Amino acid sequence: MEEPLGRGLTPKARRTRERILEAALELFADRGYEATTMRDVAREAGASLGLAYRYFASKEEFALALYMGLAEESEEWARDGLAAGTVAERFEWAMLVKLDQVSSHRGPLAALLARALDPNSRLSALGEGTAGVREKMGGVFLKVVSGASDAPREKQARELGNVLYALHLAILLYWFHDKTPEARATRELVGSARETLRYLRPALRLPPMSRVLSRLAGALNDIGMNTTGPSRGEPRRA
Amino acid sequence: MEEPLGRGLTPKARRTRERILEAALELFADRGYEATTMRDVAREAGASLGLAYRYFASKEEFALALYMGLAEESEEWARDGLAAGTVAERFEWAMLVKLDQVSSHRGPLAALLARALDPNSRLSALGEGTAGVREKMGGVFLKVVSGASDAPREKQARELGNVLYALHLAILLYWFHDKTPEARATRELVGSARETLRYLRPALRLPPMSRVLSRLAGALNDIGMNTTGPSRGEPRRA
DNA sequence: TCTCATAAATGAACACGTTCATTTTTGTTG
């Protein structure tokens, strides 16, 4: 994914891209991600196979475009829909909103996540291909923390934001495996996360727990999970 | 994977299976997992393409067989190589041994993990196809906990063992993305995990932290991540 | 309107994982 949306494209190209993306998402919703072939997508969009590949480098790129759309929604919501409260409460809200958002897109997102966790994939959650989404969603969790009533100051807030971003990925991973109706198990897990955050929050003032957080954030940074821009924040060491 | 090893097979079949597996692992080590085709494997083993599929239902099955072998090694090591110490220390040792073990098999294991995290895959970490490895490695971490000098009693020990098993998967996931030489970042992360366990261990006696652990273990159980046998331990609810 | 470079679009071809109808080998029984 070069740009958040098809910027730098001719109007005609943008329309075509949009048409193909719509066809893809519709088919995914109908028959599922795996069962939808690239040829199906092209036919449905009234385009040729090659054309689909002109705008989307791979099948998973459709899923990435979908997730990018959701991330943009999240960003808007975080800007003016996020109520006041503690870090724990705001994290829970953000996650519940995310779960609602994501609930009707299991198939494509599962395929995306599988690739996102593969370091070799062009769509690795840590690679360049996903820097856009990472920044967007990372920003959301930074806001969750920094706007909270019990927000830590500067440095720790950034660390906590990053860790919560990672936690959000872990919870989504859990959700993919959650077969309970309405994702009840996942919602309970989110509740547990809220409780745990509430219980541990005071301990963040103490050096041992503060160090744990720093190390965790440092570890994420070391493998390139930085939500603060594409090339900034190089690993601490070679 | 039906059986830990090719049990229930004719001697000839077992030999053939072994020959094909060896060819596969050798090629994976040489040119990498993705770059090795099933046709390559068959040719190298002096077999036909179809024959390879007679013994391995898919390409990833090779990786699963590899991991099964490693899990067996781990089990033996846990039986008589695991020194006395606290849960925190023993967990660190187990992870460091695992990292050494795994260090020369990045490619195939990365491919396996990508599938293992995909709920739809036959090789999902939570599915039947992987029950064998899960039991083996789960048993290792149960032993890590229950044999420790500061082991909690019965129920909590089982919970902690399961959570550490899950943590071990998370750390392996981290390792796949770790580009530092000798997996230095991962080793540091393991050190941090040891510190954190040491710091939090006493809190497990207190109700709030004990509840956190129970919930976490329950959450894992809810999605079928049970290391205590194939069909036992059904989800707590529909 | 004509020219022509650039963008858009095409679809045949490829590679690779996987399937399966068929053939060959093996071992057992009379």
Added chain:
DNA sequence: CAACAAAAATGAACGTGTTCATTTATGAGA
């Protein structure tokens, strides 16, 4: 040894994601 069922082995064929050489449209400048 002959007959034959079961196991082992074969390789052609298929589906699908992806590539790319080629063709067709578009629009700006003369």
